[in-house]
Amino acid sequence: MSTSQVSAHLKKFSPEQKKILTDLRNHIASKLPTAEQVIKYGIPTFLIEGVPVIGFDGYKAHNSIFPYSGSFNTRLKKDLEKYEQTKGSIHFEGGKSIPKPLINKILAERIKQINDSYPKKTGEYLEFYANGMLKAKGKYKAGKLHGNWKWFRKTGVIMRSGYFKNGEQTGTWVTFDAKGKVYKKTFIAS
Numbered sequence: 427m428s429t430s431q432v433s434a435h436l437k438k439f440s441p442e443q444k445k446i447l448t449d450l451r452n453h454i455a456s457k458l459p460t461a462e463q464v465i466k467y468g469i470p471t472f473l474i475e476g477v478p479v480i481g482f483d484g485y486k487a488h489n490s491i492f493p494y495s496g497s498f499n500t501r502l503k504k505d506l507e508k509y510e511q512t513k514g515s516i517h518f519e520g521g522k523s524i525p526k527p528l529i530n531k532i533l534a535e536r537i538k539q540i541n542d543s544y545p546k547k548t549g550e551y552l553e554f555y556a557n558g559m560l561k562a563k564g565k566y567k568a569g570k571l572h573g574n575w576k577w578f579r580k581t582g583v584i585m586r587s588g589y590f591k592n593g594e595q596t597g598t599w600v601t602f603d604a605k606g607k608v609y610k611k612t613f614i615a616s
Contacts, residue, residue, distance in 0.1 A: 490516060549565040587600050
């Protein structure tokens, strides 16, 4: 799936609704510059590292945002109180643009919610910056960092990588410069 499929999906709407949805898409893309745009569950969706952040679509009488979380709407209850909602969506009046400050707030809160969902039961750990860029990636084992870990700058460039064994650094650790080139290697004996 790709951005071309999202573009094709948006062509089915009237020119007015297509413009509103395209503006929404472009705004979300500007806030999540490295997100992958796909069609997921039949709707345009932005993914970061395979994690759905937000989806959107148009309908006969309204446009909707899907934060991919049944508990999301309670996180911004006051901000969303004037909009019709379902457990998994927020509806906006057809023919009107969705307020960009509200979209920004939804995106920021959704990234926080995603970060709060880690580590997973499998030990998988991801952490994201507010712009959707990956900040850290690794695994936990018995509550301790374990295995290969990587940290990234807000620009998406790798900053540091290394290995943990039961929470202790071991092996070769690499520090990268701002352009992602190896700056320093440090060996840590276990």
